[in-house]
Amino acid sequence: MLNLPEPIVTFLCSIVVRDRFPAYLQISKAGVLLAFGGACDRYGLDHLHLHQSVDDQIFFLTGLLPLQEPAMHMPFLQIAEGVIAEIHMFAEPEDDWIILCDATLENAKHVLIQQKVNDLSLLRREQAKSLGHSMHPDVAAKTILDIQPTGEQKSLAILVAKCCSTAELDAQTTQANPLRKLDAYLSTVSPLILDEGGIIHQNIGNSIVAVFGALPSTRIAPKQAIAASIRILEACEDQQHSQCALVVTTGIVTVGLLQVGFGKTLTVIGEPMDLAVNLNKNSEAETLIIDKPTFDQLDQMQRSFMPTSLSGRSASAAPLYSYCKL
Template identity: 25%
Template sequence: MSNLKKTIVDYICDLTIKNRSSSHILITADGKIKEWGGDLELYGIYDLNIDDNIEEKITFLYGFFPLTEESLILSCIKSDSGISTDVHIFHINDDILILFLDATEKENQNIIFQQKANDLSLLRDKHSKILDQYLGKELSEKLLELNIQESGELKYVSILFADICGFTSYSENHSPQDVFKSLNTYLAYMIQPVLDNAGIVDKIIGDAVMAIFGVFPSNVPPAIQSVQTAFKIMENVKTLNEERKAQSLDTFDISIGIATGNVFLGILGNKNRRNISTIGHFVNLASRLEGEANSKQILVDENTYKDIEDLQKKFNQTQLTLKGIAKPSLVYSYEEK
């Protein structure tokens, strides 16, 4: 055990003072200098004399003496020479030791971390602005025009879920900057087709989008709107991937699930931020279908298939046992070539 303790102590010592120039000043309890050592000139400390008042010699220590605490640590203090130092002040019997440790490398690391934090904050702000563009005030104003009952109502709609395949594992192995930049790029290519086809972006959940069709007045059935949107998303992402491959960037494919039927529809929030809330079997069904879809695949339920008219020829019939649904479901599949 003693060898283990020595190893731990040696490690802590190396971690604390290795490659860090150290200096010290020993003073009396009332702040009179008794002795000193090390490269104090590194910190702009010159011409010390026995019995000098420490606060008169080192301005950034003014007001700390007499020391009432057992110990005190001042982190990354800028010295008179411009060098940053960690200052450790602690009692030794009746005296006080002031220990200076060069904090240049520590300060540089702090600057790097702060820059990364600032970059991440900017990316988050950009991401937030993108969300507000699709979920914010403009949508709120449109929803006000619909006069949906406060108590909610039953409405025949199509629900679309689209997910960026493989993005979770990508995010675990890349910097936040790369993750947010890639996510914002793909979301923009996924969301615009929703808006172009009179859909509403209900939620953006990480790397997935949920959209609703059939809320705003239109002559086009919601099922057709949703399927046309799905095709456009696939087309957009294919184009984006070609551009990213040319730049040697990571690429991702999309999986989509669509279900159509009656759901309970309500509006939550105030005039500045109002969101659609949908509850019902077909919301869950669309989510389950997306979860079963492979990359570059669109799965639609039977109601959607019946409503899409000429688009039916693009789909093939299959059966799937979906989570939470006892009987096998009749499903129609489209796979991008």
């Protein structure tokens, strides 16, 4: 316990009572309301009846009681119009206790930020869709991409993301089908690249090649590529069954639009592209390897990278760095 003087504790309690409108419920293991108090009416819990089942009185508790764990916390629960409650529940040997505090203001702050994040994410997706499907590539290159359609030299960051968990095709097990796994991987990775302002350049086998710096941005291309890479690593970690190997390189490339088949596609040529593709061949699952030009532009993020080497690469080659989660 913190060693706080009593006046401090009293003051803190008075703030909670003044600003958070606490209320409590005491409920038996059989689901009978034993006691209640505080600002229950604020949460729509008026007309409560003691010694009766809570099932018909407090509908948000349906299915939750008796508590299966020692304690449960639900930070934002809207149980009455316009009021968001933070709910703490904890179990005692004979009863369960429920504490409600007003979290409406806190929730409003979170909503503001989350709304912006989601709106931006949807907007970027729409932009990417327009680039890929709706707009003529020449128009897209002039109006949205920060490049000359006829070609120019430009500093870009290249990200190659390889899916390492595809096995051979097994006709017996549909869910183990590598194409389906790859499809799921691409579905996960693509939005993250777009979210960070990248463009999906092409798919090669089980790898995605993305470029950063072709779309206008306030961030420099290597930082965008690293942000996308870290998000991809985290997403693959969440999915448990997916593993990926990532490489980011940075440097001057020739970029423009080339007629391929019936349409024009973004084309990127240069040493950073070749290096990224070559490094990716030998990189291992759950790694993020970057080259020195990328590393040099990362400022404080450099702390997350350590010098490394790759098998089959000569010792005299330019240094590489590997991501280490801090």
